[in-house]
Amino acid sequence: MATPSPPPPLRPQQQPPPMRPKRKRGSCCRTCCCCVCITLVLVIFLLLVGTAVFYLWFDPKLPIFSLASFRLDGFKLSDDPDGASLSATAVARVEMRNPNAKLVFYYGNTAVEMSVGNGNDETGMGETTVNGFRQGPKNSTSVKVETSVKNQLLDRGLAKRLSAKFQSKDLVMNVVAKTKVGLGVGGVKIGMLAVNLRCGGVSLNKLDTDSPKCILNTLKW
Numbered sequence: 388m389a390t391p392s393p394p395p396p397l398r399p400q401q402q403p404p405p406m407r408p409k410r411k412r413g414s415c416c417r418t419c420c421c422c423v424c425i426t427l428v429l430v431i432f433l434l435l436v437g438t439a440v441f442y443l444w445f446d447p448k449l450p451i452f453s454l455a456s457f458r459l460d461g462f463k464l465s466d467d468p469d470g471a472s473l474s475a476t477a478v479a480r481v482e483m484r485n486p487n488a489k490l491v492f493y494y495g496n497t498a499v500e501m502s503v504g505n506g507n508d509e510t511g512m513g514e515t516t517v518n519g520f521r522q523g524p525k526n527s528t529s530v531k532v533e534t535s536v537k538n539q540l541l542d543r544g545l546a547k548r549l550s551a552k553f554q555s556k557d558l559v560m561n562v563v564a565k566t567k568v569g570l571g572v573g574g575v576k577i578g579m580l581a582v583n584l585r586c587g588g589v590s591l592n593k594l595d596t597d598s599p600k601c602i603l604n605t606l607k608w
Contacts, residue, residue, distance in 0.1 A: 499534070
């Protein structure tokens, strides 16, 4: 009998390569987000602390405006074939007071419009521009504004009403100004904020005994 052949040698089984752990991208993103949030919180906190210190130390107050005087020079109403016409020069004086003991105000160029009358009878008296200036602490500044109109056409009915109120000193005066105001601390100017100012709304006879305060509006200081 034939001798059986020996079985073939067993081949060693190959082990699969070890699995490399995948980097966790999600954890990196979360870490970055946390760092950004913490930084923002710190910045906001420092801004709040700085603002609180500024208000406590400087106690900032808004400037105070009042209409000191208003007059109409050469007020003349003419009745022409084409209708009535108005010629006059409006002269106003606005008092500006800085109530702060440590802060300076900077004013940009100011566009000023003046008018007389109220409601549907309001009539423009021209416009002008006042150059900007610096106002020191605890300072009061008087600014003179002058505008004029010449042969401005009016409705005859309006002309009669304006003439009657001018003669009785019941004519209402209006001054509207648009400017920019900035703060100054230690020689450093801090921004410029747009400001709308409206003075008057009172008659000539009341201005003889009173200086009405002006209404101050910002984007909307």
